[in-house]
Amino acid sequence: MKTRSYKKNARAKAEKGTGEAILNAALNAFSKELFDRVTLDQIARDSGVTVQTVIRRFGSKEELFEKLAEREEKRVVSEREVSAEKGLNYAIQALVNHYEKDGDMMSNLINQEKISEPIRKIVNRGRQLHRKWVEKHCHNLLDGLEGDEYEKQLYSAITATDLGTWKLLRRDYGLHPEFVASIMIKLLNSLNGDK
Secondary structure (H helix, E strand, O other), X not given: OHHHHHHHHHHHHXXXXXXXXXXXXXXXXXXXXXXXXXXXXXXXXXXXXXXXXXXXXXXXXXXXXXXXXXXXXXXXXXXXXXXXXXXXXXXXXXXXXXXXXXXXXXXXXXXXXXXXXXXXXXXXXXXXXXXXXXXXXXXXXHOOOOHHHHHHHHHHHHHHHOHHHHHHHHHHOOOOHHHHHHHXXXXXXXXXXXX
């Protein structure tokens, strides 16, 4: 009985490892290529399995992309998760660290959102996640505001901390990540006078 249980556990572990290898290969491909240029053949080759294995595990390219997005969303939320008690500076540093790790890949996806429905869905989910992040960590800028005033303040804070702001400062101007974080904090602090 123990032998059967051991084999079952080993098989489940191997299956999980295969799934992760496929998802990792897909992440690498979708991070660098246009969605339409990524093929299941390429993902299978890069993950060391057959195309049939990819299809059996994930279905179509679109379904694979969706599963990958689900996995990555959990990771991103976890990496950005900071206790509100730690303060805004700590939260901004976690955000900039996330942009340093994933910002170029996210920019690649955003550049494709107008031509790919699966990507458009993921980018919109990312925007909603960022909005929630801002509402959590910039609540002091939003407390007591309602209606249009709340929306203006919220979208100002979103803009100050957005991937596009990071890209402008980090990639276009070549500023150091810590300097980028300090600029984001300065922009947010300047919104205190708008309350």
